[in-house]
Amino acid sequence: MPDGNFVANLARHIGQTVTIFTTSGGESGRGFTGVLVSVNRDFVRLIDRIGPAPGCALGNCCDQHLGRGNLEGQGGTLPSGISCNANNGLGAVVDIPVNRIAAFVHNSVGSGW
Numbered sequence: 229m230p231d232g233n234f235v236a237n238l239a240r241h242i243g244q245t246v247t248i249f250t251t252s253g254g255e256s257g258r259g260f261t262g263v264l265v266s267v268n269r270d271f272v273r274l275i276d277r278i279g280p281a282p283g284c285a286l287g288n289c290c291d292q293h294l295g296r297g298n299l300e301g302q303g304g305t306l307p308s309g310i311s312c313n314a315n316n317g318l319g320a321v322v323d324i325p326v327n328r329i330a331a332f333v334h335n336s337v338g339s340g341w
Contacts, residue, residue, distance in 0.1 A: 235268075238267045238332060242267060244264055244335065245261065246262070246263075246264050247261040247333040248260050248331070249331040250329060251330045259331075260276060260322045261276070262276040271324060271325055272324050274322045275322075277320040
Protein backbone atom coordinates (compact mmCIF):
# COMPACT_ATOMS: atom_id res chain seq x y z
CA MET A 229 0.00 0.00 0.00
CA PRO A 230 1.37 3.37 -0.91
CA ASP A 231 0.48 5.04 2.41
CA GLY A 232 1.03 1.96 4.60
CA ASN A 233 -2.39 2.34 6.25
CA PHE A 234 -4.72 -0.62 5.71
CA VAL A 235 -7.90 1.22 6.77
CA ALA A 236 -7.10 4.14 4.45
CA ASN A 237 -6.56 1.66 1.63
CA LEU A 238 -9.94 0.06 2.30
CA ALA A 239 -11.63 3.48 2.31
CA ARG A 240 -10.25 4.26 -1.16
CA HIS A 241 -12.53 1.51 -2.50
CA ILE A 242 -15.84 2.77 -1.11
CA GLY A 243 -18.50 2.35 -3.77
CA GLN A 244 -16.73 -0.56 -5.45
CA THR A 245 -17.59 -4.25 -5.41
CA VAL A 246 -15.01 -6.07 -3.29
CA THR A 247 -14.52 -9.42 -1.59
CA ILE A 248 -13.32 -9.64 1.99
CA PHE A 249 -12.10 -12.90 3.49
CA THR A 250 -12.16 -13.20 7.26
CA THR A 251 -10.12 -15.16 9.77
CA SER A 252 -13.20 -17.11 10.85
CA GLY A 253 -14.06 -20.58 9.66
CA GLY A 254 -17.14 -22.04 8.03
CA GLU A 255 -19.21 -20.05 5.56
CA SER A 256 -17.90 -16.67 6.76
CA GLY A 257 -14.32 -17.75 6.09
CA ARG A 258 -15.19 -18.17 2.41
CA GLY A 259 -15.49 -14.43 2.05
CA PHE A 260 -18.11 -11.77 1.60
CA THR A 261 -18.66 -10.01 -1.71
CA GLY A 262 -20.58 -6.77 -1.94
CA VAL A 263 -20.39 -3.03 -2.40
CA LEU A 264 -18.16 -1.38 0.19
CA VAL A 265 -20.26 1.41 1.71
CA SER A 266 -18.33 2.52 4.79
CA VAL A 267 -15.03 2.08 6.58
CA ASN A 268 -13.84 3.16 10.00
CA ARG A 269 -10.96 2.03 12.19
CA ASP A 270 -13.08 -0.78 13.70
CA PHE A 271 -15.48 -2.05 11.02
CA VAL A 272 -16.15 -2.17 7.31
CA ARG A 273 -19.69 -2.39 5.95
CA LEU A 274 -20.69 -4.16 2.74
CA ILE A 275 -24.07 -4.27 1.06
CA ASP A 276 -24.16 -7.94 0.22
CA ARG A 277 -27.54 -7.96 -1.48
CA ILE A 278 -29.66 -4.98 -2.53
CA GLY A 279 -33.26 -5.19 -1.42
CA PRO A 280 -36.25 -4.32 -3.57
CA ALA A 281 -37.69 -0.85 -3.81
CA PRO A 282 -40.83 -0.24 -1.75
CA GLY A 283 -43.69 -1.89 -3.64
CA CYS A 284 -46.60 -0.20 -1.92
CA ALA A 285 -45.66 3.42 -2.31
CA LEU A 286 -48.97 4.14 -4.04
CA GLY A 287 -50.95 1.27 -2.52
CA ASN A 288 -51.88 -0.46 -5.78
CA CYS A 289 -49.27 -3.26 -5.75
CA CYS A 290 -50.37 -4.66 -2.41
CA ASP A 291 -54.03 -4.41 -3.31
CA GLN A 292 -53.50 -6.63 -6.36
CA HIS A 293 -51.38 -9.24 -4.56
CA LEU A 294 -53.82 -9.60 -1.68
CA GLY A 295 -56.83 -9.99 -3.94
CA ARG A 296 -58.65 -7.38 -1.88
CA GLY A 297 -60.02 -3.97 -2.59
CA ASN A 298 -58.16 -0.85 -1.70
CA LEU A 299 -57.05 -1.59 1.87
CA GLU A 300 -56.24 2.03 2.54
CA GLY A 301 -59.71 3.17 1.47
CA GLN A 302 -61.31 0.47 3.65
CA GLY A 303 -59.23 1.35 6.68
CA GLY A 304 -57.39 -1.97 6.39
CA THR A 305 -53.75 -2.79 6.85
CA LEU A 306 -51.46 -5.44 5.45
CA PRO A 307 -51.39 -8.65 7.46
CA SER A 308 -48.07 -9.27 9.19
CA GLY A 309 -45.37 -10.65 6.89
CA ILE A 310 -47.10 -9.84 3.58
CA SER A 311 -45.09 -7.81 1.11
CA CYS A 312 -45.61 -7.02 -2.56
CA ASN A 313 -41.97 -7.92 -3.16
CA ALA A 314 -41.89 -11.03 -0.99
CA ASN A 315 -40.29 -13.05 -3.80
CA ASN A 316 -37.47 -10.54 -4.28
CA GLY A 317 -35.96 -11.09 -0.84
CA LEU A 318 -34.54 -8.57 1.54
CA GLY A 319 -31.32 -6.68 1.29
CA ALA A 320 -28.35 -7.75 3.38
CA VAL A 321 -25.65 -5.73 5.11
CA VAL A 322 -22.41 -7.25 6.41
CA ASP A 323 -20.34 -5.55 9.14
CA ILE A 324 -16.84 -7.01 9.39
CA PRO A 325 -14.38 -6.14 12.16
CA VAL A 326 -11.17 -4.77 10.61
CA ASN A 327 -9.07 -6.95 12.92
CA ARG A 328 -10.73 -10.08 11.44
CA ILE A 329 -9.91 -9.33 7.79
CA ALA A 330 -7.55 -11.93 6.34
CA ALA A 331 -7.62 -10.70 2.73
CA PHE A 332 -9.14 -7.83 0.79
CA VAL A 333 -9.79 -8.38 -2.93
CA HIS A 334 -10.63 -5.54 -5.31
CA ASN A 335 -10.50 -4.82 -9.00
CA SER A 336 -7.16 -3.52 -10.22
CA VAL A 337 -8.77 -1.30 -12.86
CA GLY A 338 -9.23 2.20 -11.49
CA SER A 339 -7.76 1.33 -8.10
CA GLY A 340 -4.64 3.45 -8.47
CA TRP A 341 -2.23 0.48 -8.44
